[in-house]
Structure formats: structure tokens, C-alpha cells
Amino acid sequence: MSVLSKFVSPLAALAVASSAWSHHSFAMFDLDKEVTLEGVVKDLQWANPHVWLEVDVPDAKGGTTKWSFEMGTTGMLTRAGWKSSTLKPNDKVKVVANPLRSGERSGRLVTVTLPDGRVLGPGGPAPLPPNPAA
Amino acid sequence: MVTRAAVLGLMSMLVAGVAVSADPEPAGKASIWGVWLGTNNLPNPDPRYRPTPWPAVELTAWGAAESKRLTTPETPDQCMPYGPMAHMSATSLFPLEVVKNAKGILMMFEPSSVPRRIYTDGRKHPEELDPTWLGDSIGHWEGDTLVVDTVGTNGRGRPLNGYVAGAVYSKTDTAPRLPVSDQLHMVERLRVVGGGEYLEDEITVTDLKTYTRSFTVKHYWQRRDDLDVLEYVCADNPRSADEGHTGSSR
Numbered sequence: 349m350s351v352l353s354k355f356v357s358p359l360a361a362l363a364v365a366s367s368a369w370s371h372h373s374f375a376m377f378d379l380d381k382e383v384t385l386e387g388v389v390k391d392l393q394w395a396n397p398h399v400w401l402e403v404d405v406p407d408a409k410g411g412t413t414k415w416s417f418e419m420g421t422t423g424m425l426t427r428a429g430w431k432s433s434t435l436k437p438n439d440k441v442k443v444v445a446n447p448l449r450s451g452e453r454s455g456r457l458v459t460v461t462l463p464d465g466r467v468l469g470p471g472g473p474a475p476l477p478p479n480p481a482a
Numbered sequence: 483m484v485t486r487a488a489v490l491g492l493m494s495m496l497v498a499g500v501a502v503s504a505d506p507e508p509a510g511k512a513s514i515w516g517v518w519l520g521t522n523n524l525p526n527p528d529p530r531y532r533p534t535p536w537p538a539v540e541l542t543a544w545g546a547a548e549s550k551r552l553t554t555p556e557t558p559d560q561c562m563p564y565g566p567m568a569h570m571s572a573t574s575l576f577p578l579e580v581v582k583n584a585k586g587i588l589m590m591f592e593p594s595s596v597p598r599r600i601y602t603d604g605r606k607h608p609e610e611l612d613p614t615w616l617g618d619s620i621g622h623w624e625g626d627t628l629v630v631d632t633v634g635t636n637g638r639g640r641p642l643n644g645y646v647a648g649a650v651y652s653k654t655d656t657a658p659r660l661p662v663s664d665q666l667h668m669v670e671r672l673r674v675v676g677g678g679e680y681l682e683d684e685i686t687v688t689d690l691k692t693y694t695r696s697f698t699v700k701h702y703w704q705r706r707d708d709l710d711v712l713e714y715v716c717a718d719n720p721r722s723a724d725e726g727h728t729g730s731s732r
Contacts, residue, residue, distance in 0.1 A: 368520035395719035397561065423577060423592055464600055473574035474519050 375425045377446040377456040385415055387404050389439040394432035396421050399458060401435065403443060417445050417457035420471025428451075500632035505623040507582075511678025512626050514587075516630055517579050517711060518681050518703030520572030525538055531680040531702040533572050536643055536660060547690035559596040561716035563596040563615040565639015566632050569684055572596075572701035579711040580681075586621060587628075592711050602631050607633055613664055615639060628672040637664030642687070679705050682716055 379407060387405035394448055399419040404412035422432075435441065445455030457470040508514070521527040541549060564571075564650035569591050570578075586602035600619040608616050611634035618634040640662035667688040675682045681703040688696040 371496065393719060396714050397716045397719065400719070420575075421714060423714055428711060451576070473524055473705070474577065474709060475527075477704070477706060 366441055376448055376450070378449050379446050379456070381447060382444055383447050383455065383459060384442065384444050386413070386440070386442045387415070389435045390414060391437065391440055392432070393424060399415045399425055399430075401441075401443070401460065404442060413453060415443070415445075416454040417443055417460075418454070418470075419457050424474075425469025428469055428471045430468060430471075434462065434468070435460075493590070500639050507623055507628075508626045512674045514580050514628060514672060514674060514681060515582055517577050517709050519577050519706040519709060520574050521680070521702045521704055523574050524571065524574040524689075524704070527680070527702070528676060529706070531676055531682070532701045533611060535700060536699060537697045539660065539697055540694040542690070542692060542694060544663070548661040548663070548692065549641075549658045551660055554622050563593045564591065564639065565635060565662060565666075566598065566616050566619070567642050567662060567685070568640035568665070569594055569616065570670070570685065570688060570701060572683070577706060577709045577711050578703060590711055591712050592699055593716070595714075595716065600628075602628075607631070613637070617666070617668075626673050627636075630668070630670040630672065632668040632670070633666070635662070635664060635666045637666070646673050661692050663689055665689050665691040681705070684687055 381469050385403065386405040390402040390404050390443045391400075393400040393402070399422060400417065401417045402418065405415050407413045420428075442481040444458040444460075446458060447455040459467050459469055461467050521532050556614065563569075564708055568590065578592075579588075579590045581588045587600040589598040590602065591598070595628075596616055598616050598619065600621045602621045602623070604622075605620060607620060613617055613634060613636035615636055615638065616633045617636075619632040621628050623629075631704040639662055641662060669686045669688075671682075672686040674680065675683055683701045683703075684698060685701065686696055686698045687693070
């Protein structure tokens with residue numbers, strides 16, 4: 349038999365809250381590392397279990413490299429201010445992401461700056477109510 | 483004055499074997515109907531209505547092995563239902579809608595494809611239960627408290643404190659999973675508190691295949707009728723199911 353004590357501190361619980369109840373582990377992403385990339389939207393895959401954003405990023409050879417970024421569910425994104433039409437192909441964006449540990453060109457989206465300057469996140473806990481309870 | 487019709491109605495119900503809850507369901511601010519959002523890790527709710535931490539628990543040998551098995555980054559069964567404990571996890575990521583129907587109560591949790599059905603029509607648990615993801619739930623009112631008894635789960639639901647696997651989320655997350663088995667017995671006492679703003683669920687877990695003794699936790703939701711429970715079809719994007727997270731195009 350083994351004994352587990354109160355093993356999750358409040359801060360640790362807060363840090364992993366989003367991933368702990370997500371669809372899958374986020375172990376494949378390096379959550380301690382961020383990359384910032386600018387490019388052109390190729391596709392916004394508005395579907396569950398996760399929404400994906402694909403961006404063509406200019407490379408050193410004069411071409412582009414496709415990056416894929418994973419976000420939350422469509423419900424989470426809707427509550428965070430997204431619509432399925434928020435990004436369209438050829439929109440210019442700046443993405444901050446936690447990259448895959450494997451080195452493949454993919455990551456967990458942290459923020460995306462839209463062409464109109466708005467900055468959106470990947471979804472998470474629902475926003476506060478319009479009139480928080482006293 | 484008791485009318486002849488009322489007496490006949492009561493007699494017919496008794497003949498039909500229909501039991502009646504001792505107390506009527508609460509109404510108004512004490513009503514449990516509507517949309518609720520778990521207070522787990524939300525910044526705003528009253529601190530009196532945040533979930534209690536998981537208590538120190540003692541795992542059986544089977545439970546310890548199962549906990550170790552689940553503490554991996556592997557993520558099988560990603561789109562399967564959550565099981566009753568995870569359904570009632572009070573996460574702030576997804577709302578829970580509680581609806582009255584003819585036979586009792588439906589609890590719809592956004593990311594789970596299967597609604598939780600709590601029968602309050604007086605029935606008992608069946609003598610022989612075929613295991614299901616959410617088990618068999620029966621309930622009755624005791625004053626302002628809905629008492630729900632759940633058995634008959636298949637043991638494949640998510641652990642008490644997270645996803646079915648994929649337990650290693652980051653370098654700082656080494657928390658062991660708290661598994662559940664097909665011997666899970668949940669007794670819940672649900673009531674509205676905080677002047678009608680919060681739903682409290684006191685859950686006593688008895689799963690002697692996994693834990694050496696019962697334990698009790700409290701979960702809370704905030705009333706959030708400004709939110710809608712949105713559609714969630716987990717199998718919609720084959721990319722995640724079939725291609726993993728390699729970043730390749732679908």
C-alpha cells in the first residue's frame with residue numbers, strides 16, 4: 349500500500365489547472381519555452397477536441413514553412429471571444445507558442461495577435477460573469 | 483381538506499409502486515436548475531465556495547498499481563465519457579447544465595458526450611447492473627438537499643484528479659493520479675448555498691478496490707446562467723485522433 353499526502357499545492361494546482369482537465373496531456377509541449385513567429389494564416393480548423401491554427405512562416409530560403417498550433421475546444425474559444433471567422437486564410441498574424449519537445453514545427457498556442465491588433469489566447473477557464481457576485 | 487381525487491391519486495401511485503420524495507424540490511434561489519461553472523481555480527468566487535483539496539488517501543495494492551499506470555503521458559480513450567466523479571469535477575473550463583425531466587434530473591457537462599441521468603422517481607438500483615461509464619444514479623430530496631447514490635460504473639472513467647492518463651503535464655506536475663474502479667460508490671449531497679449563487683456537492687467516495695477507506699470532498703459551482711453549454715463533438719477533428727500532435731496537415 350502507498351500513502352499519498354496532499355500532493356497538490358494550491359499554486360501547483362493553479363499552474364496545471366488548464367491542462368489537468370484538458371483532452372490530453374501537454375507533456376509533448378515544452379511549457380518552459382516560448383517561440384514567437386510571424387506569418388500568414390493557412391487554415392483555422394474550428395473543430396473538437398481541439399482547434400488548430402496553421403500558419404505559413406517565411407523561412408531563410410525565401411520560402412515558407414508550415415507551423416501548426418493547438419488550442420482549446422471550440423466552446424472554450426467561443427467564451428474567450430473567438431469566432432470560427434476570426435481568422436481567415438492569408439491573414440497576417442504573430443503567434444507565441446510553447447513548441448513541441450520533438451522539434452517538429454508545432455506547438456501549444458499561447459497568444460495570437462490578429463490583423464486588427466487584438467490579442468487572443470488559446471481558451472481556458474470561462475471568463476468572469478458580467479456582474480460578479482458580491 | 484383532502485379531496486376524494488387526491489386520495490384516489492395517492493392510492494393509484496401506491497398501487498403502481500411509485501414512491502414519492504419526502505420533500506418537494508426547492509424552488510427560486512434554492513433551485514438547482516440552470517447553468518453552473520465549477521469554481522476550481524477561478525479567481526473570483528467567494529473562497530468559502532472553492533473545492534476542498536483531495537484528502538490524504540491510502541491506496542490498495544491495486545489502486546497503487548493503477549495510479550502508477552495512469553501517471554504517464556500516454557492518452558488512450560481520449561474521447562470517451564468522463565465517469566461520474568470527473569463529470570462532477572467542478573472544473574472552471576466547462577459549464578454544467580442541470581435540467582429537470584420527467585424521470586428526474588439531467589446533468590450535461592459540456593465536454594462529455596453522455597448526460598448524467600439521476601432518477602428521482604422512486605426507483606431503486608437494479609438488482610443486476612450492467613456496467614456503464616456513468617453508472618446508475620438515483621436521488622431524492624431531503625429538505626433543500628438532493629441526495630444522489632451512484633453505483634454500477636465500468637471503472638474506465640477518468641481519475642478523480644485529472645485525465646485518464648497524460649498525468650505528466652509539465653516538469654512541475656508529478657502528482658500521482660487518483661484512480662477509480664468498477665467498485666466505485668458515490669453518495670452526493672447537493673444543495674444551493676451562498677444566497678442562491680453556488681451549488682455545493684458533498685461527495686463521499688467509497689471504492690474499496692482502490693482506497694482502503696471512504697473519503698469525502700466538497701465541490702462548488704457558481705450559478706452562471708449567462709453561459710450556454712455549447713456543442714462538443716470530440717471525434718470531429720480526425721487530426722488529433724489519427725495523427726497525434728505531429729503538426730502534419732490533415
